[in-house]
Each structure stands twice: as structure tokens, then as C-alpha cells.
Amino acid sequence: MGSSMSKGEIVAGCIAPHPPHLVYAENPPQNEPKSEGGWEQLRWGYERLRESLADVEYDAIVLLSPHWQTYVGTHFLGLPHFKNLSVDPVFPNLFRYNYDLEIDVDLSRQIHDRASEAGLAVKMMENPDFRVDYGTITTGHMFNPVWDKPLVVISSNRSRHYYSVEVMQEMMIELGRVTREAILASGKKVVVIASNSLSHRHFTTESAIPEDMSKEHITSHAMHLWDMRMIDYFRSGQAQRILDEMPEFTEQAIAESDGGGLSWLLSTLDVPSYPAILHGYGTIIGTGNAVVEWPARNYKEASE
Amino acid sequence: MSDGELIGSYIVPVHPHTVLVPEQNEGWGRLRDAFEDAAQRIKDSEADLLIIYSTTWPSIIGHQIISDPNPEWVMVDNDFHDLGSIPYSFNIDENFAHAWNEANQKRGLKSRTIAYHGFPIDVGSVVALKLLNPDNAIPAVIVSSNVYSNRAETTVLAKACMDVVKSTGRKAIAIAAMSLSNRMFTKPIEPKDDRIHSLKDDEWNHKILEFLSEGRLEDVGQLSRTIHQQIRVNKVVTFKPMWWLSGMNQNRNDLTGEVLAYEALHGAGGAVVHLDPAPSGTGDKEYDEDDVEYFSGERNVLDAEQSATEELVSNDSDTGDKIEQNGPALWEPTESEDSVNSAAAPKPVGAYPHARRVGDLLYLSGVGPRQPGTNAIPGGPIHDESGTTLDYDIKAQTQAVIDNITRILEEAGGSIDDVLDVTTFLVDMDRDFQGYNEVWAETLGQVGPTRTTLAIRALPTPIAVEMKVIAKAR
Numbered sequence: 105m106g107s108s109m110s111k112g113e114i115v116a117g118c119i120a121p122h123p124p125h126l127v128y129a130e131n132p133p134q135n136e137p138k139s140e141g142g143w144e145q146l147r148w149g150y151e152r153l154r155e156s157l158a159d160v161e162y163d164a165i166v167l168l169s170p171h172w173q174t175y176v177g178t179h180f181l182g183l184p185h186f187k188n189l190s191v192d193p194v195f196p197n198l199f200r201y202n203y204d205l206e207i208d209v210d211l212s213r214q215i216h217d218r219a220s221e222a223g224l225a226v227k228m229m230e231n232p233d234f235r236v237d238y239g240t241i242t243t244g245h246m247f248n249p250v251w252d253k254p255l256v257v258i259s260s261n262r263s264r265h266y267y268s269v270e271v272m273q274e275m276m277i278e279l280g281r282v283t284r285e286a287i288l289a290s291g292k293k294v295v296v297i298a299s300n301s302l303s304h305r306h307f308t309t310e311s312a313i314p315e316d317m318s319k320e321h322i323t324s325h326a327m328h329l330w331d332m333r334m335i336d337y338f339r340s341g342q343a344q345r346i347l348d349e350m351p352e353f354t355e356q357a358i359a360e361s362d363g364g365g366l367s368w369l370l371s372t373l374d375v376p377s378y379p380a381i382l383h384g385y386g387t388i389i390g391t392g393n394a395v396v397e398w399p400a401r402n403y404k405e406a407s408e
Numbered sequence: 409m410s411d412g413e414l415i416g417s418y419i420v421p422v423h424p425h426t427v428l429v430p431e432q433n434e435g436w437g438r439l440r441d442a443f444e445d446a447a448q449r450i451k452d453s454e455a456d457l458l459i460i461y462s463t464t465w466p467s468i469i470g471h472q473i474i475s476d477p478n479p480e481w482v483m484v485d486n487d488f489h490d491l492g493s494i495p496y497s498f499n500i501d502e503n504f505a506h507a508w509n510e511a512n513q514k515r516g517l518k519s520r521t522i523a524y525h526g527f528p529i530d531v532g533s534v535v536a537l538k539l540l541n542p543d544n545a546i547p548a549v550i551v552s553s554n555v556y557s558n559r560a561e562t563t564v565l566a567k568a569c570m571d572v573v574k575s576t577g578r579k580a581i582a583i584a585a586m587s588l589s590n591r592m593f594t595k596p597i598e599p600k601d602d603r604i605h606s607l608k609d610d611e612w613n614h615k616i617l618e619f620l621s622e623g624r625l626e627d628v629g630q631l632s633r634t635i636h637q638q639i640r641v642n643k644v645v646t647f648k649p650m651w652w653l654s655g656m657n658q659n660r661n662d663l664t665g666e667v668l669a670y671e672a673l674h675g676a677g678g679a680v681v682h683l684d685p686a687p688s689g690t691g692d693k694e695y696d697e698d699d700v701e702y703f704s705g706e707r708n709v710l711d712a713e714q715s716a717t718e719e720l721v722s723n724d725s726d727t728g729d730k731i732e733q734n735g736p737a738l739w740e741p742t743e744s745e746d747s748v749n750s751a752a753a754p755k756p757v758g759a760y761p762h763a764r765r766v767g768d769l770l771y772l773s774g775v776g777p778r779q780p781g782t783n784a785i786p787g788g789p790i791h792d793e794s795g796t797t798l799d800y801d802i803k804a805q806t807q808a809v810i811d812n813i814t815r816i817l818e819e820a821g822g823s824i825d826d827v828l829d830v831t832t833f834l835v836d837m838d839r840d841f842q843g844y845n846e847v848w849a850e851t852l853g854q855v856g857p858t859r860t861t862l863a864i865r866a867l868p869t870p871i872a873v874e875m876k877v878i879a880k881a882r
Contacts, residue, residue: 175592175641176487176674189526194468196524225595233493234484235528259486265641266594308556309518310469389468 112288114296115162115401117373118153119338119366120247121393122171122239122299124192124199126150129315132249136200142315149384149395150246156381156397162293164208164254165247166215166283166372169299170363171239172259175266177225178279179259180212183232192238198314203241208254211290215256218282224275229259243299258283260363269351269362276364277347280371287372296372298365302334303327303357303392310389323390330357331385331392338380338396343370357392378403412573414656414685415453417582417663418446419620419649420540421678422464422532424483427539428491432599435671442669442680443539449682450540450581457501457578458541458548459569461652462585464532467552470518471565474529474550475505481526483534487592488674496534501547504572508549511568514807516703516779516786517561532585540583559632559651560700566655567701582656584649588613588670588677589639597674605675612639613677617670620681623663623688629654639677657685659699664688701752702779702786736868738783750819753812754778757868762816765881770820772877774833777808778869780815789870790835802843805873810851813877822882827857831876837863840872 127135129142172179184207192199212228219226240257258279264272287294305327311319322328330353337346346353347370354362361367370376376398383395421439425432430440450458465472480497505521512519533550541548551569554561573580589609604610612635619628628635629650636647657663664684671678736757741749747761748770756762756773763772777786787804791797814824830852834840841861848859857877867874 172486174487175594177595179487179489191524191527193465193528193530196522196527197520200524200526227490227596229489231484231489231493233482234489262641263594266591306468306556308469308554 111291113293113401113404114284114287114373115160115293116157117296117369117376117398117400118247118298119369119394119396120150120153120243120297120299121146121301121395122169122242123301123388123391123393124195124238124242125314125388127201127242127245128198130246132245134202134245137198139315140313142317143320143386143388145386146384146388146393146395149386152383153247153395153397156383156399157295160401162253162295164211164256164292165244165295165297166211166256166258166287167240167243167297167299168258168260168365168368169237169239169243170260170360170365172237172257173262173363174259175262177227178219178261179227179229180216181207181236181255181257182209182212182228182230183207184209186234186236188235190235190238190241199238199242201238201241201245203236203244205236205244205251206254208256211286211292211294212256214286214290215258215283218286219279222278222282224279224282239299243297247297260365262363264354264362264364269354272362272364273347273350273367276367277371279364280368283368283372284374296369298369300360300363300365301388301391301393302331302359302361304360305358305390307390320387321390322387322392327357327392330359331394335382335385335394338394339382341377341379343373343375343377346370347375360391373398373400376400376403412576412578412580414570414573414582415455415579416450416685417584417625417653417657417683418540419584419586419653419679419681420446420536421587421673421676421680422462422535422585423673423676423678424485424488424491424494424531424535425673427494427535429599433602435602436599436673438669439671439673439678439680440539445668446680446682447540447542450546453579453581455546455579455581457504457573457580458537458546458583459580459656460533460536460548460550460583460585461553461649462530462532462536462550463553463587463649464585465530465550465552466555468555470520471512471554471557472520472522472552473505473509474500474523474527475502475509475521476500476523476527477502479527479529481528483529483531485531494534494538496529496538497544498529498537499544499547501549504547504576504578505549507572507576508551508569511571512565514811515564515568515701516784517564517568536583536585553648557648559648561703562648562651563655564700564703566652570656582653584653586649587673588616588679590676591639591641593675602672602674604672604677609639609677613670613679617667617679617681620683621665621667623665623683624661625650625657625663625665625683626654626659626661629659657683662687662689699781701781702784748816748820750816752780752815752819754780754783763820765820768881769828770817770822770826770879770881772813772816772879774874774876775809775812775816776867776869776871776874777805777812778871779808785869785871790872791870800872802840802872803847805871806844806847807851809873809875810847813875817879820882822879824852825855826880826882827852827855827877828880829858829878830860832859832861833864833867833874833876834861835864835866835872837861844873
């Protein structure tokens with residue numbers, strides 16, 4: 105576990121999903137398309153998450169994004185500043201966002217270096233033309249719309265596809281361990297975020313008004329049951345059980361945990377046995393999404 | 409009807425190495441040379457359209473087609489960002505893109521065009537267009553690869569594309585941007601150390617290329633699922649570009665194939681292959697699955713009515729034919745000296761032909777909107793098996809009737825322009841006349857036949873409209 109000599113701290117760990125529909129529904133000035141709202145259950149969930157952390161001091165956000173998909177190891181954004189237009193290749197009608205964000209390159213490199221020492225394949229992304237993925241932008245905006253905290257952005261290594269959920273999880277647990285070590289050694293207070301949905305079977309059609317909530321529901325009862333099962337584990341502090349059931353959950357719910365974010369998050373939080381706070385749950389084009397917070401700041405003794 | 413056609417097909421790799429650093433590895437250099445060879449062949453062919461199906465542009469809501477006439481940006485690869493950036497500015501045929509989109513929808517596909525400033529053109533399309541069309545002399549169109557689409561949907565996508573190629577008289581080249589085996593090394597490697605990831609992958613790649621070099625494209629399409637299981641990492645799309653490319657080539661097995669290069673790209677199998685439509689005389693095909701003209705699969709999941717429609721179509725295990733449960737049994741069209749029957753038209757519901765030629769005239773049996781093969785009803789049936797009334801789209805039904813009439817007339821060597829007289833039967837004049845009349849105005853109204861429209865109580869199948877046609881015989 106992390107050094108007790110360090111002053112670094114993980115103040116919270118969150119599941120903060122990234123469907124671009126949420127930003128579209130918020131109508132921020134950075135996003136070109138305009139909506140009549142929609143997906144309020146999740147947007148209210150994000151509101152509650154922001155309120156929960158409003159009085160908590162922290163220095164940086166460390167985020168693993170399933171939509172920066174890398175097949176050759178795990179990558180980290182490695183330049184201090186990124187500014188560009190992000191257009192979602194799947195839902196360009198909803199998300200065309202002008203972003204301007206800061207990266208905590210020091211912390212990125214510290215996690216990168218520790219991961220490399222641990223034998224993981226890693227690479228810093230230092231190409232200034234690189235466009236940050238829409239998942240990072242969506243979660244970044246919904247979590248912190250004023251963008252006043254620097255980010256560490258970690259790619260999603262698709263080792264699940266190359267090997268298995270078990271191998272993916274082994275690698276992500278190791279990445280989580282070194283992420284935690286690096287944060288604790290950095291002296292910084294940090295929020296860690298997995299930017300993933302839960303069950304992930306989409307509708308393959310879109311209603312004429314995308315934000316028409318009369319059309320929104322989970323794709324199937326089986327997906328609902330899996331989402332509720334996971335939420336029960338979140339709320340009852342059974343993180344280890346989530347890791348144990350990750351292969352079944354990922355396969356049967358076609359869950360976005362295949363990107364490794366949830367396994368990484370739980371490992372970074374040292375597999376918490378305290379309850380998480382469910383701030384909201386809702387579906388987006390049929391996929392299950394939860395906004396969840398593990399308030400690690402309140403359980404320091406338990407986790408360090 | 410004009411005489412557009414597909415004059416060639418290419419398979420090309422998607423990794424950015426061939427654009428950015430071909431000099432770093434001899435194999436990458438050979439792939440670059442093969443790209444340049446292919447570019448010259450395309451130029452010499454006097455093609456006027458490049459059609460790209462890219463596996464590195466996944467989509468969820470049906471298929472997406474780039475329609476921005478001049479997309480410009482800078483592409484940086486998610487994995488190989490350290491190799492550099494690729495600025496692009498492409499020449500897109502927006503009219504073709506819109507026409508293809510409409511053709512997709514006519515064939516039951518979910519589809520939309522994309523023309524947003526800054527839309528990220530995917531790496532596979534960028535590599536293909538940068539190297540095959542370096543001076544942007546030939547307009548292009550790019551389509552996504554739908555994550556959920558199956559063989560039927562992907563085949564219909566190709567057929568819709570060819571509808572437009574033919575009707576617009578284009579000399580088109582089809583390009584599948586894809587890897588063969590797609591397992592890359594999961595760690596950085598030195599360029600000099602690049603090789604196919606495993607002997608097993610290499611052997612499968614050679615088998616695929618052996619088939620392609622013999623022009624046996626449909627065979628590769630039929631092996632697609634097996635190939636995917638054997639040598640593909642399960643990324644977002646399977647080995648489905650072979651379905652699309654085979655569909656573009658009328659599912660032929662006797663093309664003239666040539667492998668211009670085959671090399672490793674960070675462990676994946678990359679090949680540049682040219683498939684010429686000139687018959688090689690090699691293989692015959694055994695078409696192992698239904699040849700689908702219209703997609704009626706799981707798409708309108710938001711609408712309960714559509715689900716009800718789909719449940720109405722089931723498989724008859726005795727005959728192997730799709731039959732409509734919600735209506736009478738289907739018959740093979742009767743044959744006689746003067747009869748005209750089309751496999752591309754829906755089967756009759758009794759013992760009669762699709763049409764009969766008498767002197768200079770062609771008399772068609774009543775034509776409804778049912779789809780050949782699936783028997784699905786575009787726009788939905790008017791009631792379910794129990795007789796419960798359903799909502800339906802009269803415009804979609806009317807358009808489908810006219811499409812079926814067109815197929816029968818084309819079978820007789822003519823076209824929709826030959827229609828002289830039409831008697832239309834509507835089951836609900838008050839509800840449907842306006843919608844029917846709008847579609848008429850845009851289609852047969854442009855041809856100019858005489859017309860009579862009658863209200864009747866019912867038709868044999870759960871449809872709202874049927875037309876009886878007399879046309880000039882050719």
C-alpha cells in the first residue's frame with residue numbers, strides 16, 4: 105500500500121459515465137448542437153456528485169477513458185495543454201465540443217514511470233495534434249464544467265480483446281496499484297474516475313428527437329438485473345465481489361467494464377470495503393449508466 | 409437507366425505506417441509501393457468514384473456516410489501518435505453520398521449522412537485516400553462499419569450502393585480498408601523486428617490471399633465468420649468488409665485477383681489486393697445463405713409496432729422459404745409461353761404469373777409492397793395475425809409497390825418509363841390517399857400513365873395498397 109510518509113491522498117473515486125448525450129442535454133456554450141434537455145436522472149446524479157465534492161479540496165483528476173482505445177499498451181496524455189474541437193464519430197449530431205483543458209504532466213509521468221517499472225507497456229502521448237477522445241471530454245465536462253482542475257488522462261488498453269477479462273483485470277489491477285502509489289507519493293490530493301457505463305447494449309436506432317425520453321429504457325431485463333446487482337455491490341461495500349464477478353458481468357452485460365476502467369478504479373481505491381454513494385442511475389440509448397462515488401476521504405484509516 | 413458499373417475493387421491496410429514512415433521497414437516500404445501501384449491502376453482505369461468501406465470507423469446507429477464535400481483536419485492515430493500527424497483535405501462526392509443514403513433507406517437500412525466541420529475521418533480512410541488518390545482527382549465516398557450489422561445488412565448496404573452506381577452511370581472503385589489478421593504486438597517494437605504476430609495468423613493470411621488471387625471473393629465472404637474466429641482480435645467490427653466487397657461484386661467467385669503486397673504492420677497482416685471484374689473462369693459459387701434484397705432485421709427497436717412486424721415473418725422449416733404467417737400461403741409464379749416472372753419480385757399468393765406479354769403490351773398481376781425473399785412489408789402491416797389494427801406508413805408501402813413494379817418491368821427488358829395505365833386499390837381511402845398521391849407524384853406521376861384509384865374492403869395480405877399495371881412491352 106502507499107507510503108505513510110507521503111501526503112498524497114485520493115479524496116474520492118467515481119464512476120462517471122461519458123455518453124455524449126449528457127453534454128448535449130446540458131447545452132453548454134462549448135457544444136454546438138442544442139437540445140431540449142433529457143436524461144435528467146443522470147444529469148441530476150452528476151449534480152449531486154458535484155455538490156458532494158464542492159467543499160473538498162483536490163489538485164487533480166485522474167481519469168481512465170474507455171474511448172481512447174489503445175492496443176499497444178496503456179497511454180497517457182503527455183502535454184500540458186490540449187485545445188481543439190472534439191466531434192463524436194458515432195453521435196456527431198449530438199457532440200461537437202470545443203475543449204480547452206490542462207494536463208498534470210508531472211503526475212501523468214509519475215504514474216507512467218511506475219507502471220513501466222512494474223512491467224506494463226506504457227507510452228506518453230506527446231503529439232500536439234492529437235484530439236482528446238469525446239469520452240474524456242464528456243466526463244470532464246459533467247464532473248467539472250468549469251475545467252479548473254488539471255487532468256491525468258489514461259487510455260483504455262484493450263487487453264480484454266487480446267486475451268480475456270481475467271488478463272485485462274490482472275493488468276488493470278496492477279495499473280491501479282501503481283496509480284495509487286504514484287498519487288500517494290506525489291503529495292497531491294486527487295479524484296480518480298472511471299469513465300464507463302455499466303451494461304452496454306445500445307439501441308441501433310435513434311428517435312427523431314434524440315432527447316425524447318418516452319423512448320428511453322434499458323435494452324433488456326437481463327441488462328437491468330446486472331446493473332442492479334452491480335449497484336448493490338457498490339452500495340454495500342463489496343468491491344472484491346465486483347472484481348470476482350467481472351468476467352461474467354463483462355460478458356453477459358456486454359459491459360463497458362471491458363475497457364478496464366472499473367477494475368482499475370477499484371484497485372486504485374485499494375478495493376474498498378466501505379459503501380459507495382449512488383448519485384444517479386439511468387439509461388442512454390439503452391445502455392445502463394450510474395454516477396457513483398466512493399468517498400475515500402472519509403475512510404482514510406480503512407484504506408491506508 | 410444508365411450503365412454505371414464497378415470497374416475494380418481493392419483491399420488495403422489501415423495502419424498509418426505506410427503514409428508516415430514507409431522507410432523504417434522494408435515491408436512497410438513494399439506496402440507503400442503497392443499502394444502507389446494501385447493508385448496508378450485506378451488512375452489508368454479512368455474511374456470517377458472511389459467508395460471506401462472502413463473498418464476503423466465503427467458506428468452504432470446504422471451506417472454513416474461522409475457527405476461533407478471537403479473534410480479537412482489533421483489525423484493522429486490513437487496508438488501510433490509518435491509516428492506523426494497526417495493532415496488531410498479530401499474531395500467527397502456529396503451527391504452520391506446523399507443518393508446512397510436514400511437508397512439504403514429504401515432497402516430497409518438505417519443510414520445517415522455526416523457533414524460536420526471537424527468530423528474525425530478515421531485512420532483507415534485517411535490512409536486509403538492519401539495513398540490511392542494523392543491528388544484528390546477522383547471524388548470519394550466513405551461509409552462506416554456498423555458494430556451490430558450482420559451479413560444480411562452488410563450485403564444490402566452493398567446492393568443499395570450499387571443501385572446508385574448503376575443509376576448514376578458511375579465508373580466506381582470499391583475499397584475495403586481493413587487488416588487481414590489484426591492481432592498486433594501489445595508492446596512497442598523496433599521497426600526492424602516487425603513480423604506477422606504468429607505462424608497461425610500468417611498461414612490463415614496466405615489462405616485468404618490464395619483465394620483472393622484466384623478471384624474467389626465470395627468464398628472469402630462465406631468464410632468470414634471462421635476467419636474472424638481464427639485470426640482476429642474481437643475489436644468493434646468482425647471480418648465483415650468481405651461481405652460488403654462481395655456484395656459490391658454480385659457475390660462473384662470468378663474475379664481476376666492479384667496480390668500486390670502482403671506484409672506485417674506491428675504484427676497485423678496488411679495486404680494490397682486488386683480484384684478486377686474480368687472473369688477469370690476460376691470458381692463457381694455456392695451461395696450458402698439467403699440472397700437478401702431488403703433488410704428487415706432488428707433496427708426499429710424504439711418502436712413496438714416494428715417488433716410486431718418482425719414477429720410476423722417466420723421461417724418455414726419444411727420448405728426453407730420465408731413465408732408470411734399473417735396472410736395466405738405463397739406460390740411460385742406460374743410459367744407459360746408469354747409469362748414474365750422475376751426472382752426480384754414478391755411471390756404470388758395464387759397460381760398466376762407476375763406479368764404476361766400480349767403483342768406490344770405487358771399486363772402485370774396486382775402488385776403489392778411485400779418484399780421478395782423476406783416477405784416483409786415496408787411501412788408495416790395494417791393488422792396483426794389476430795386482426796388487431798396496426799399503424800403503418802402508406803408512403804413506404806406505395807414506394808415499395810412501385811419498386812416491385814420496376815423489378816418486374818426490368819425483368820421484361822423494360823423500365824418504369826413504360827407504364828401506360830394503372831389501377832390502384834386502397835383499403836382506406838380517407839387515411840391513405842394523400843400519402844399515396846404524394847409518392848405517386850414523385851414517381852409514376854413523372855412518367856405520366858393514366859390512373860384510376862379505388863377503395864376496396866381488403867386485400868389478401870395485410871397491405872394497404874396494390875396496383876394493377878399495363879405497360880408497353882419491349
